[in-house]
Amino acid sequence: MSRPVAYNVKEKPLEKPVTMAEMPEGYQGEGFFATSLNKVICLARKNSIWPLPFATSCCGIEFMATMGSHYDLARFGSERVGFSPRQCDLLMVMGTIAKKMAPVVKQVYLQMAEPRWVMAVGACASSGGIFDTYSVLQGIDQVVPVDVYVPGCPPRPEAIIDGILKIQELVENESIRRRNSPQYKALLESYGIQ
Ligand code: SF4
Numbered sequence: 123m124s125r126p127v128a129y130n131v132k133e134k135p136l137e138k139p140v141t142m143a144e145m146p147e148g149y150q151g152e153g154f155f156a157t158s159l160n161k162v163i164c165l166a167r168k169n170s171i172w173p174l175p176f177a178t179s180c181c182g183i184e185f186m187a188t189m190g191s192h193y194d195l196a197r198f199g200s201e202r203v204g205f206s207p208r209q210c211d212l213l214m215v216m217g218t219i220a221k222k223m224a225p226v227v228k229q230v231y232l233q234m235a236e237p238r239w240v241m242a243v244g245a246c247a248s249s250g251g252i253f254d255t256y257s258v259l260q261g262i263d264q265v266v267p268v269d270v271y272v273p274g275c276p277p278r279p280e281a282i283i284d285g286i287l288k289i290q291e292l293v294e295n296e297s298i299r300r301r302n303s304p305q306y307k308a309l310l311e312s313y314g315i316q
Contacts, residue, residue, distance in 0.1 A: 141167050151209065160298050167211075167237070168201040168293045171286070174210035176230060178217030181244035181276045185216050188208065188279040198286055207233035212289060213266070216243040219259045231266040236301045239292065241285050242268045245275040267309050 146165050148157030173195075175185055189195050189203065204210045207230045219227060231240065242262050245251035248271045250260035262268060269292055272285040300306055310316070 129248065160180050163298050164294050164296070167200070168290045170202075171200045171212045171239075171289065171293065172202050172204050172206055172210045173200055173212045173214050173286075174207055174213045174230070174234070176213060176217075176227060178219060179246070181216035181246065184276045184279055185214065185243065185282060188282045193279040193283060195283070195286065198283070198285060198290065207231075208235060210234060211238050213238065213240045214243055215240070215247040215262050218246040218253055219262055220257055221259050222257075223310075224259045224262075224265045227262055228265045237293075237298075239269045239289050240266055241270045241272060241289060243272045243282060243285065245273065250272065252276055265313070267313060 143165065145155075146157045146161035148155055150156070153248050177185060187193060189201070195201055200212070205212075211234065213227075213231055213234060215227060231238070236241070240262070242248040246253065246258075247262050248268075252275070254260070255265065259265070270285050270288045272281050274281050277285075297303075
């Protein structure tokens with residue numbers, strides 16, 4: 123005789139009501155809303171960031187937890203994780219990057235289309251971490267420009283989410299033409315990227 127199986131089907135009440143993305147600044151009246159193209163594009167980009175997880179070790183496990191139902195990165199529009207650089211706009215480097223792996227990180231970055239952002243997750247990706255050795259890259263900013271660093275060894279999922287929010291702030295507030303700015307071009311040139 124089989125035992126009866128109890129399923130947890132009770133609905134959990136929402137702690138906070140689900141909110142919509144905030145409207146950009148603009149002018150509104152009866153039947154119209156006007157704002158700048160820059161704000162609309164940045165609003166859309168901010169809430170639909172597609173991450174490319176470049177996970178090489180333990181920090182990647184924290185990212186898996188971040189994607190799980192408890193932390194639920196989908197709340198920020200970033201549940202569409204992709205392993206095709208051409209379709210992603212946020213490179214998340216998580217874990218120890220050996221010097222042999224550095225050209226691969228750069229190659230993945232080069233294959234991503236603009237606009238693209240980079241997040242160094244954890245001490246290893248940010249600075250080599252505890253591995254101050256001949257074989258480990260002492261920070262991915264030696265090969266690609268980094269927008270946000272997430273500290274910790276490993277960072278908790280809350281810290282990774284905080285990093286995503288910082289990226290969202292950047293995406294929301296920068297001009298859609300920033301990538302054409304002389305400063306950005308000079309930054310890329312300093313990495314030998316055209
Ligand atoms: S920062 Fe710590 S947890 Fe993350 S990959 Fe390095 S050793 Fe592992």
